[in-house]
Structure formats: C-alpha cells, structure tokens
Amino acid sequence: MGVPCLLFCGVSLALPLFVRAVECKDSSVKNEIISVDHPFAFNCTYPPLTSEQVNITWYKPSSKIPVSRNTQSRIHQDESWILFLPMTWADAGIYQCVIKNINSCHRIHVNLTAFRKYWCGTSRNVLPNLSDEYLQTLHFGKDDSLMCHLNFPKSCVLDLIKWYKDCKEIKEERFNTVGMKLFVKNVSAEDRGKYACQARLTHGGKEHTVLNSISVDVKKIEYGDRIPKITYPRNNSIEVELGSTLIVDCNITDVRENTNLRCWKVNNTLVDLYYRESKRIREGYESCVPFEQYNRYTVNITFLQVKMEDYGRHFVCHAGVSAAYIVLKLPVPDSRAYLIGGFIALTGVAVSVMCIYNVFKIDIVLWYRSTFRSTGAIDDGKLYDAYVLYPKPQSGSQRQEVDMMVLKILPEVLERQCGYKLFIFGRDELPGQAVASVIDENIKLCRRLIIIIVPESLSFGLLKNMSEEQITVYNALIQDGMKVILIELEKIKDYTDMPESIKYIRQKHGAIRWSGDFTEESQSAKTKFWKKVRFHMPPTRYPPS
Numbered sequence: 001m002g003v004p005c006l007l008f009c010g011v012s013l014a015l016p017l018f019v020r021a022v023e024c025k026d027s028s029v030k031n032e033i034i035s036v037d038h039p040f041a042f043n044c045t046y047p048p049l050t051s052e053q054v055n056i057t058w059y060k061p062s063s064k065i066p067v068s069r070n071t072q073s074r075i076h077q078d079e080s081w082i083l084f085l086p087m088t089w090a091d092a093g094i095y096q097c098v099i100k101n102i103n104s105c106h107r108i109h110v111n112l113t114a115f116r117k118y119w120c121g122t123s124r125n126v127l128p129n130l131s132d133e134y135l136q137t138l139h140f141g142k143d144d145s146l147m148c149h150l151n152f153p154k155s156c157v158l159d160l161i162k163w164y165k166d167c168k169e170i171k172e173e174r175f176n177t178v179g180m181k182l183f184v185k186n187v188s189a190e191d192r193g194k195y196a197c198q199a200r201l202t203h204g205g206k207e208h209t210v211l212n213s214i215s216v217d218v219k220k221i222e223y224g225d226r227i228p229k230i231t232y233p234r235n236n237s238i239e240v241e242l243g244s245t246l247i248v249d250c251n252i253t254d255v256r257e258n259t260n261l262r263c264w265k266v267n268n269t270l271v272d273l274y275y276r277e278s279k280r281i282r283e284g285y286e287s288c289v290p291f292e293q294y295n296r297y298t299v300n301i302t303f304l305q306v307k308m309e310d311y312g313r314h315f316v317c318h319a320g321v322s323a324a325y326i327v328l329k330l331p332v333p334d335s336r337a338y339l340i341g342g343f344i345a346l347t348g349v350a351v352s353v354m355c356i357y358n359v360f361k362i363d364i365v366l367w368y369r370s371t372f373r374s375t376g377a378i379d380d381g382k383l384y385d386a387y388v389l390y391p392k393p394q395s396g397s398q399r400q401e402v403d404m405m406v407l408k409i410l411p412e413v414l415e416r417q418c419g420y421k422l423f424i425f426g427r428d429e430l431p432g433q434a435v436a437s438v439i440d441e442n443i444k445l446c447r448r449l450i451i452i453i454v455p456e457s458l459s460f461g462l463l464k465n466m467s468e469e470q471i472t473v474y475n476a477l478i479q480d481g482m483k484v485i486l487i488e489l490e491k492i493k494d495y496t497d498m499p500e501s502i503k504y505i506r507q508k509h510g511a512i513r514w515s516g517d518f519t520e521e522s523q524s525a526k527t528k529f530w531k532k533v534r535f536h537m538p539p540t541r542y543p544p545s
Ligand SMILES: *[C@@H]1O[C@H](CO)[C@@H](O)[C@H](O)[C@H]1NC(C)=O
Pocket: 043, 044, 045, 046, 050, 080, 152
C-alpha cells in the first residue's frame, strides 16, 4: 500500500516541475516583409540563451512538425536559421522558433508577409515603402560607404556584388566595391537616391539572386571636421603594483555625427584580440553621455592582473584619428621611510652636537679664543675690559671676603693670569675725584660690568653700600645693552629686595656662584668658576702676562 502511495506522491510532486521546465515562454511577434522569388533567411536569436548550449527548432505556421533540416529542400533549417530558397506567396504566415535548453524554453513568433518587389524595367517603376529597404546616410564632402545587408547562414556563398543607383549599374570611378561595401569618394548632393545591391547566392550547387534596396540620404556634417578629443589618458604613466587589478578609463568627447571607432589597442592590435586567449586584459563596453554640442564616450580597459610584461608597453586608446596611450610603471620604493630615517638621524646628530656644545660650550669657546687669538687692541674706544661694582657689607668677615675677592683675587686671575684690564672702584680712581664723575667717565670705557653681590647686600646692604650714582649708572648701562656678569659670593636665596635691574639680569642671564677659598695664591684661571667668568668676558687681545 505504502510504496505505490509514495510513488504517486512523488510523481504528483515532480510532475509540475517537469511540466514547468518544458513550458515555453512566448516572445512578441516579429514582422518581416519578404519579396517573393528571392532567397530569404532568418536567424533565430534570443540573447539570454545564445551563449549556452541550446536546441533551436523551427516550426511552420500552425504545424507541430519541425521544419526539415534537409539542405536540399526549398525551406529548411540551417543551424539556427530558417532558409527559403526562394520565398513563394504560399510561404507567408507565422513561423515559430523554439529555443530550448535544460532549464528554459522560449518561443519566438515571426510573421512573414510576401510581396512582389518591383524592380527597374517592370511595369511599376516605383520601389514600394519596404521594411527591407535600409535607409543609409552618406556624409557630404567626405569619403563614405554604403553597406549591403545580406544576412544568410554560412552555407550560402555570396559573390558578384553589383550596385545600382536609380536602376543603373554604378560604374563611376568614384565608387568602389569592396566585399559588402560600396565606397563613395567625395560625396556630393547628387549621390542621394535609391540604391540597390545585388548578389549571387550559391547554395548546394544552385544559384539565386538576392537584391537589397537602399534609400540613401546625403547629410552635411556640421562638426564633421572636428576630430575626436581624448581627454584622458594623456600619454601618461600610471604607477601600479605587480599583480594588482587596474581599470583605466579612456574619456573621449566627439561630435554626435562622428561614427568613429573607439577602442584600446596594444602593439596596434585590439586588446580583446591580443589577449583573446587569456582575457587578462580586456576592453569594456563603450558608454555614452550626450551633451548639447557633443557626446562624451568612456571606454575602459581592465587589467585583471598586472604582469611584468605590461610595464613599459603603450596601451593606446583610439578614437578615430586621435590616439593617446598609458604606460604602466612599477611604483618607486617609498622614499618617505628613508627621508624620515635620515631626518631622525640628522636630528639625533644635531641634538647630540647641541648637548655636547652646551656641556663643553665654555671650554670650546675658550679653546677657540686661545687658538685663534687676534693680537692688537680692538678699536672700540674702550680702555678696560670690565668695570667691577661691589658692595661694602657691614659685617667684618663678609667685608673682608668682598675686599679679598675684588682687590686680590680678581686682579690676580683676570689681570695677571688672563691679561684683562679691570677698573676697580676704590683702586683705580685718581684721588680727589668726585665719585659720580669717576663712575660716569670710567664705566663708559669698559666692555663688561662685573657686579659682585653678597646675601647681606640684598636685604639692606646693596642700596646702602652702593651709592645712588652707582645704581643709576648701572641702570643706564643695562639700558645701553652692556653685558653684565653677576657674581654671587655666597648662595643667595632671596632676591626680592634687590633692585629691579639686578633681578632682571639674574633672571635673564643667571649668576655665577663663587666656589673656592679666599686666598690669593691658590687661584687658577682654569677652574670651573673662572672659566665661566672668562667665557662671559670679551676675548683677550694680548697674551696673558
Ligand atoms: C545567428 O544566431 C546564432 C545564435 O542563434 C548566433 O550564434 C550567430 O552568430 C547568428 N549569426 C549571425 C550571422 O547573426
């Protein structure tokens, strides 16, 4: 019981599928008007299926019997074609072409109507308005051509093409028959008219005559002289990695009337032909964007995978007489990495140099001065290298220290060892001179101002122990831009009570703190302290004594 039921169920489920698979979709009717007594052929094409393995069968009007495939019969099927050799009045009707493959089926209806074509010399010397009368255009003043459209399967051999114009065979030199084409030189207005092309058709040893009438119009090309313009490429190179995919557009502007061929070529061969086996490099379909004055066409070229052999070749986009190419280039190695590396290295070197310079700045400058010492006095109108300004503290020990420093140690090191000349107030002024004028006159003759400060001098001492004049003078000097060397005899924690100018110098240039003892004998110009001082002093002009 169960098995037949299952079988039945299976069949009833499978049946609709099976039926649907063979059901044919009808396409719209195509109308063809055919001249009797002439061979006629119709190719059954249905774009979505033609690329696949299909079975094409032709059926006569209201018949379930396929058209014969016997090449000897007057009407037969030749591959996808139905062939009438020739057509008769009785053949009119709606023919069906069934295109089948495993999954689908299409039925195309072709309505064939017979008529008699009146040709020159017959009773009616007027060609009727026919659908097989192709309208073609010749362009005024140019060399142009007409095409004889004779569509027959490969089994038909067409030859002995003759061209007629207004019933007369064309024999002029200006016309030239090449294959199915009639070339016309220097088209003139008189070339307008009724043309016909005639050919001999040989099939299976029998000869027939085919005739095709063409109505020809002559048009002036408004922008005919304009040559198509390729806006891109511009004979440029393109950097592309090996093995990558590349798509390049060829952009062309051309007048509408120009029917120029637009394509990509390599080695003067169409790329599609050149790479017809690998299809690695292909031309895309042409797209067209119409503008008021011109059309813009784009045809791209696709490199599925760039190979070594592609580099350096010219891939040329052609549009009529215009051409422009691209050349592929291997990308240059990224130079930025090197640049950044170099920059970092240089920066590192510069920073190191700066560090070294900062650490050894004083030694370098002093060494430089001693090595490239210029002899002879500088002509700057100055008499002294430095003016020494110092406080007179109250407390005994500090006062001693200051005096020791100013009157003994400074002269010992800077004057005796280094060869500077100092003006020390309290040592160098002439007796009886007014303090103010001493300072005023002599300070102008000095290249530097050395100011000695001690902690006590800050809170009460400096102002008290330095005269009013001194303060004004050094203020003026600071304003004049004289270099000031501030020497702290002891660490000074609090500058708040100092005059503004001292604070300013301290903040801007810092101070040199005294290190060492206050004995005249042990002083050497080569200690750190004295090097700092010497560094701020002007270069010596004469060898130290
Ligand atoms: C005729 O149609 C077939 C497909 O049915 C196609 O492959 C062939 O190129 C066509 N021939 C012509 C001359 O158009």
